[in-house]
Amino acid sequence: xxxxxxxxxxxxxxxxxxxYFDNAATTQKPNVVIQSLVDYYSTxxxxxxxxxHSLSMLATMQFEEARENVKExxxxxxxxxxxxxxxxxxxxxxxxxxxAKQFLCEGSEVIIxxxxxxxxxxxxxLACEEKKAILKVLPMDSHGNLHVxxxxxxxxxxxxxxxxxxxxxxxxxxxxxxxxxxxxxxxNIPVFVDGxxxxxxxxxxxxxxxxxxxxxxxxxxxxxxxIGVLYxxxxxxxxxxxxxxxxxxxxxxxxxxxxxxxxPFKFEAGTPNxxxxxxxxxxxxxxxxxxxRGIYDYExxxxxxxxxxxxxxxxxxxxxxADEKSAIISFNLNKIHPYDAxxxxxxxxxxxxxxxxxxxxxxxxxxxxxxxxxxxxxxNTKDEIDKLVEAILNVRAMLL
Ligand SMILES: Cc1ncc(COP(=O)(O)O)c(C=O)c1O
Numbered sequence: 515x516x517x518x519x520x521x522x523x524x525x526x527x528x529x530x531x532x533x534y535f536d537n538a539a540t541t542q543k544p545n546v547v548i549q550s551l552v553d554y555y556s557t558x559x560x561x562x563x564x565x566x567h568s569l570s571m572l573a574t575m576q577f578e579e580a581r582e583n584v585k586e587x588x589x590x591x592x593x594x595x596x597x598x599x600x601x602x603x604x605x606x607x608x609x610x611x612x613x614a615k616q617f618l619c620e621g622s623e624v625i626i627x628x629x630x631x632x633x634x635x636x637x638x639x640l641a642c643e644e645k646k647a648i649l650k651v652l653p654m655d656s657h658g659n660l661h662v663x664x665x666x667x668x669x670x671x672x673x674x675x676x677x678x679x680x681x682x683x684x685x686x687x688x689x690x691x692x693x694x695x696x697x698x699x700x701x702n703i704p705v706f707v708d709g710x711x712x713x714x715x716x717x718x719x720x721x722x723x724x725x726x727x728x729x730x731x732x733x734x735x736x737x738x739x740x741i742g743v744l745y746x747x748x749x750x751x752x753x754x755x756x757x758x759x760x761x762x763x764x765x766x767x768x769x770x771x772x773x774x775x776x777x778p779f780k781f782e783a784g785t786p787n788x789x790x791x792x793x794x795x796x797x798x799x800x801x802x803x804x805x806x807r808g809i810y811d812y813e814x815x816x817x818x819x820x821x822x823x824x825x826x827x828x829x830x831x832x833x834x835x836a837d838e839k840s841a842i843i844s845f846n847l848n849k850i851h852p853y854d855a856x857x858x859x860x861x862x863x864x865x866x867x868x869x870x871x872x873x874x875x876x877x878x879x880x881x882x883x884x885x886x887x888x889x890x891x892x893x894n895t896k897d898e899i900d901k902l903v904e905a906i907l908n909v910r911a912m913l914l
Contacts (some may be wrong), residue, residue, distance in 0.1 A: 515804070515813050515892045516804060516892060516893060517893045517895070518824075519542070519544040519545055519546070519800075519893075520544055520691060521541060521548070522523070522534075522543070522894050524690065524700055525594060526863065527860070527863040527865070528860065528862070529863070529878060530863030530864075531863055533598035533862075533865065533894075533901060534865050534894075535729055535864060535865060535894065535898070535899045535902065536865045536866055536867050537734075537865055537890060537894075538734070538735060538842055538867065538871075538887065538889035538890035538891065539675050539889075540733045540736065541733065541734055541825055542794075542891070542893070543716065543736055543738070543797075544736055544797075544800050546795050546796050546800050547736055547797050547800065549795045549796075550793050550796035551793050551836045552786070554573075554792050556795065557572070558570070558575040558576065559789070560572070560788075561573070561785055561788075562574040562788055562909055566740075567852065574796070575726050576792050577786070577788055577792070578870040579588075579795060580798075581593050581598070581791075583708055583764060583799070584794070587713075587718075588713070588718050589718075589719040589720060589721050589722070590721070590745050591721060591748070593778075594747055594776065594777040595746055595777070595778070596778060597745075597751075597781045597782060598741065598742070598743065598745065598782060598786055599741075599742045599744050600728075600740055600741070600787070601739075601740070601741070602633060602708060602709075602710040602729045602730055602740055603727035603731075604744075605636075605648075605709065605727075605730075605742055605743065606633055606634055606638075606677070606706070606729055607633050607637045608757040609729075609744065609746070610641040610677075611637070611640075611641060611680070611833075612730055613641070613674075614647070615864070616642060616753060616754055616755055616801040617674050617870070618642070618674055619647070620643055620646040621646070621648070621764075622642075622645060622647040622672055622674045623647065623648045623649075623650055623673045623674065623896070624638050624641070624647060624648070624672060624674060624675055624885075625650045625652060625665075625675075625676045625677070626638055626650075626676075626677050626678065627651065627652040627654065627670070627689075628650065628652065628658055628745060628871065628875055628876065629654050629658065629660065629679060629682040629687060629689075629875075629876050630677075630678075630679055630686065630708070630873065631683050631708065631871075632709045632873065632874070633710075634678075634679055635870070638677060640782035648672075650810040651875075651877075652665055652668060654687075654879065655714040656809075656880065657836050658685035658686075658687040658835065658876075659687065659753050659837060660678075660687070660690075662690060662693055662694060663738050665697050665698075666697060668777075669697075669701050669703065673703050674702050675706060675742075676698050676703055677705070677706040677708065678691070678694055678705065678706070678707060679707070679710075679711070680707050680708060680709045680712035680716075680728075681709075681711035681712045681840045681842070682836075682842075683710065683842065683871055683873065683875070683888075684834065684837075684842075684844060684870075684871040684873040684876045684885070685704075685833065685834025685836060685840065685844055686817075686834050686836070686839040686840050686843065686889075687715065687834060687836035687840075687878065688836070688838040688840050689838075689871040690710075690826045691707055691723050692723050692724070692839075693723050695723060695726075699724065699739040699776075701747075702809055703724055703726045704747075704750055705728035706725070706726065706727040706728075706729070707728045707729070709728050709729060709730040710731050711840060711842070713730045713734075714734060714736065714891070715799060715809065715810060715813060715840050716840065717806045717807060718756060725842035727744065727745065728744075729745070730742060730743050730793040731871050732735055732790060732793065732797065735794075735797055735798075735801065736791040736800060736891075737793050737796070737797035737798075738789075738794070739790075739795040740790050741787050741790035741794050742819060744781070748777065748801055751777050751778075752777065755780065756774055756780050759772075759783055760783035760784045761782065761783065761785070762779055762782055762786070763775050763779055763780050763782060763784055767781070768791075770914055783820075789794075804892060809897055811893060813890050814840035814891045816841060816895075816896065817843065817890065819896050820866070820888065820890075820899045820902075821845055824843065824903065827906060827907065827910070828846075829847060829848035829904070830845055830846070830847050831846050831847075832845050833845055833846060833885045834908075836880050840888065841890035841891075842888070842889045843887070843888045843889075844871075844885035844886070845885060845888075846882065846885055848910065848914060850909075850910070850914070851883075852869060852883070852884045852885055852886045853884075854913060855909050856868035856886055858909045858912060858913070859886075859902075859905055859906070862905040864901070864903070864905055866887060867887040868884060868885070868887070868888055869884040870884045872908055874910070890903065
């Protein structure tokens with residue numbers, strides 16, 4: 515699908531055509547996104563919002579157009595509910611820190627799940643440590659399905675927020691966010707959703723999900739690194755104190771007292787990453803043009819094909835076989851260490867991920883050190899999967 519749009523894929527690595535299966539870590543960038551950065555820096559580059567000159571106004575216009583496009587992309591109700599951040603990690607830290615200041619105190623409880631990326635564990639741990647709050651964990655089964663039926667038992671009158679990933683980066687599980695939100699809202703508890711592995715693979719509608727916060731990174735959706743999004747419902751964003759102080763986020767500053775800007779500027783201190791916001795806009799246009807529904811169907815075909823082919827390999831054990839899965843396959847090969855297999859697969863030009871995937875509690879739960887992980891994007895092909903299978907057989911023969 516649209517492989518020709520991605521110049522990096524034309525190259526050879528170790529004398530083999532590059533097969534890029536590390537898309538959960540970061541996706542490659544299409545020409546239109548690369549070109550939007552070149553255009554920005556060669557014709558517009560300017561600081562935004564306060565400038566009166568033409569370039570500044572143009573940059574401001576494109577920056578705010580991008581916000582509108584993000585709003586449409588995830589179907590938020592208002593543009594001012596879209597905050598630009600550095601990425602998912604930054605978005606989670608923003609909410610964990612501001613939410614803790616306002617709503618957590620000694621004995622408060624925060625619920626996360628057993629399948630979170632470290633980015634959706636550590637910021638909440640820090641917040642809980644600071645406020646002497648308690649971090650509780652919703653477990654999963656050995657296939658990687660969350661025990662959603664146990665959520666009600668975990669919730670108490672002290673529960674202040676639930677934070678859960680939409681798609682597990684280590685296992686590929688798609689979690690039932692709407693159901694989780696419905697349960698949480700019965701108790702008036704807000705839900706934060708880590709959408710890092712979801713937005714470029716499945717259509718996301720934050721109003722349909724009714725989640726209170728939703729975070730994602732540009733670089734996992736064909737946009738540049740260093741740009742991300744935090745969506746928050748107006749009613750929550752209004753209640754949270756600013757995360758960082760500085761220019762852009764103020765209304766009036768005196769030495770005695772500062773008043774803060776309106777949403778979303780209250781959460782966007784300092785000069786923003788204008789070029790990469792424009793790159794993100796261009797990536798969203800690209801995804802829309804290809805069509806997210808079509809991308810989902812195509813990647814799902816790849817997932818099914820690869821699952822079938824990999825399952826046929828003797829000694830290969832799939833890790834993460836949840837009922838609903840996105841385009842991520844984790845596996846182990848006999849007793850071969852994932853690093854050794856990954857190192858040798860690279861010699862065939864195959865880029866995939868090895869290790870704990872920043873989800874050490876998942877590995878602890880499953881009693882393994884790590885996995886090999888293949889993750890798809892719209893430009894991968896069945897032919898690449900066949901080549902992967904062939905290379906795995908060679909690697910296995912070498913190491914066993
Ligand atoms: C599920 C999940 N959450 C959060 C992150 C962190 O994203 P970033 O490093 O772009 O902030 C990742 C990155 O792999 C992820 O997969």
